[in-house]
Amino acid sequence: MAPRKQDAGTRSQDTRLIRAGQALEPLARTVGPPIQKGSTVLLPNAASLYDDANxxxxxxxxxxxxxxxxxxxxxxxxxxxxxxxxxxxxxxxxxxxxxxxxxxxxxxxxxxxxxxxxxxxxxxxxxxxxxxxxxxxxxxxxxxxxxxxxxxxxxxxxxxxxxxxxxxxxxxxxxxxxxxxxxxxxxxxxxxxxxxxxxxxxxxxxxxxxxxxxxxxxxxxxxxxxxxxxxxxxxxxxxxxxxxxxxxxxxxxxxRGLRTLPTRLARHGQSGLTIAAWLREHPMVAEVLHPALPGARGHDLWKRDYIGACGLFGFILKPGPKAAVDAFLDELELFGLGFSWGGFESLAIACDHQLTTRKLLRQYEGPLIRLHIGLEDPADLIADLARGLDVYAARRG
Ligand SMILES: Cc1ncc(COP(=O)(O)O)c(C=O)c1O
CATH class of the missing domain: 3.40.640.10 (Type I PLP-dependent aspartate aminotransferase-like (Major domain))
Structure with missing residues (x-):
């Protein structure tokens, strides 16, 4: 005769604490998936232990x-x-x-x-x-x-x-x-x-x-x-x-990010193009590097293959010393100085230091700046850039 299973009520407190509070089954159906934390996955029976296919x-x-x-x-x-x-x-x-x-x-x-x-x-x-x-x-x-x-x-x-x-x-x-x-x-x-x-x-x-x-x-x-x-x-x-x-x-x-990706990208892209177009007209800017901007380098390929733009692009300043570039960046209040992009916030970096690690495309007409245009109001971002570029103009001598 098979031995009787132990009555759960007679087990010690230590054991009962290990077994208590297991996940509810079935789980309530929330909009997003459950977040499971688990290295161990419990299998229903011995036969399934080595049944990776199922x-x-x-x-x-x-x-x-x-x-x-x-x-x-x-x-x-x-x-x-x-x-x-x-x-x-x-x-x-x-x-x-x-x-x-x-x-x-x-x-x-x-x-x-x-x-x-x-x-x-x-x-x-x-x-x-x-x-x-x-x-x-x-x-x-x-x-x-x-x-x-x-x-x-x-x-x-x-x-x-x-x-x-x-x-x-x-x-x-x-x-x-x-x-x-x-x-x-x-x-x-x-x-x-x-x-x-x-x-x-x-x-x-x-x-x-x-x-x-x-x-x-x-x-x-x-x-x-x-x-x-x-x-x-x-x-x-x-x-x-x-x-x-x-x-x-x-x-x-x-x-969760994926759900709002199209909406955020539309805003990043539109604000980015507004600011790129403004920069192109600025006397301190030699060239704007934004393939979605009509007339910019690479625009034809962009038009053929892309349905929109994100908020990341570059521009080349009229030639000036590094100290003037640093003064421009330090003047910015709404653009954080940081290497990442894709978030809700605007960021700026100077790129020339990084270009030295390349083999071929190491030099442009003037200092290269990369901007990430966040979800702020583009008019405020333009005002911030305008102040920074005034400082650049004054410092480049
Ligand atoms: C084009 C590109 N690919 C890949 C990465 C790397 O991503 P992660 O920071 O998640 O490693 C970055 C990060 O800046 C990037 O700009």
Missing amino acids: YLTYGRQGLAAQTALQDALAELEHAQGVTLYPSGVAALSGALLAVLKAGDEILVTDVAYKPTRRFCDHMLKRFGVRPTYFDPRTPPETLVGEASPATRLILMESPGSLSFEMQDMARVAELARARDILTVADNTWSAGYLMKPLDHGIDIALQALTKYVGGHSDVFMGSAAAAEPKLVRALSDGVLHMGWAVPGEDAYQML
């Missing part, structure tokens, strides 16, 4: 908020699958490590986000992958045509970091596919909303969700999206092998 067996992947975010991002990116990473840089490194091997060569845009270059130069090289940097204005036929037989992947970022050069990513993807070369786009500028790389034949679309999807400058996360089932599998195996996980709270925050 059961979630461990909490690093597959919990409710994270899965809901992946589904929503797949919708946003027109993807078959999306993998999540603890930051935008982790999405970049994770995606590349998932598809590259020793002996591969890769072509990387010279205007990539600086930590992208750092990863390629410091990590990939150690593992036998050789990066070569290209000018994003290189015609796609030349870029792909001159790629060596060992070239496995082309990494693009358009518009480019800091200087906003546009690249015909669709044409590069078309030519690269014919040569069996993978294409990857860091699409953070468009937040997966203004332009959809996968629809243009690019193999992997990356973004730092930290920026516009989060939208409040307080959570890190990155994503990699793919349409091809084999690539989706390679990316998710990569996450599995690297042991990465993102917390449910952060996934929930990202999902």
Whole structure:
């Protein structure tokens, strides 16, 4: 005869405290998904312990908020699958490590986000992958045509970091596919909303969700999206092998950000264009680098592939010393001085120091400034910039 199960009431207080207060079942249906916190996942019976095909067996992947975010991002990116990473840089490194091997060569845009270059130069090289940097204005036929037989992947970022050069990513993807070369786009500028790389034949679309999807400058996360089932599998195996996980709270925050992404982007984009147009007329400004601004460099490509703009762009000041640039930035009250973007707040940085890490595009006509236009009233932001530029004019001598 089987031994009788112990009556729960006779167990000690210590045991009862361990078992008390388990989650309600079924859970109340809230608008957002539940935030589950769990490394351990309880399985219903012994047979399911090693049944990975039918059961979630461990909490690093597959919990409710994270899965809901992946589904929503797949919708946003027109993807078959999306993998999540603890930051935008982790999405970049994770995606590349998932598809590259020793002996591969890769072509990387010279205007990539600086930590992208750092990863390629410091990590990939150690593992036998050789990066070569290209000018994003290189015609796609030349870029792909001159790629060596060992070239496995082309990494693009358009518009480019800091200087906003546009690249015909669709044409590069078309030519690269014919040569069996993978294409990857860091699409953070468009937040997966203004332009959809996968629809243009690019193999992997990356973004730092930290920026516009989060939208409040307080959570890190990155994503990699793919349409091809084999690539989706390679990316998710990569996450599995690297042991990465993102917390449910952060996934929930990202999902919340996603709900208001179109509304916020419309405002960022419109205010950005208003301010870019104002800057273009200012006597202290040599050029505005904003592909959505009619007449600006890269505008034709932007018009072909994008449905709008975000709030990030650059401008070149008339030549002046660093002290005058610093005085301009220090005069700003509504623009914080900070390296990020995509949040509700306006930010400004000087870029020349960072340009020195590039190989090719290192110099512009004058000092390069990057602005992120937040959700403040654009008239107030213009007044702030006007005061700053007056100081610049006075200090440049
Ligand atoms: C274009 C671009 N890609 C990726 C990242 C990295 O994102 P994270 O800060 O989440 O690592 C950034 C951050 O500034 C970025 O500007």
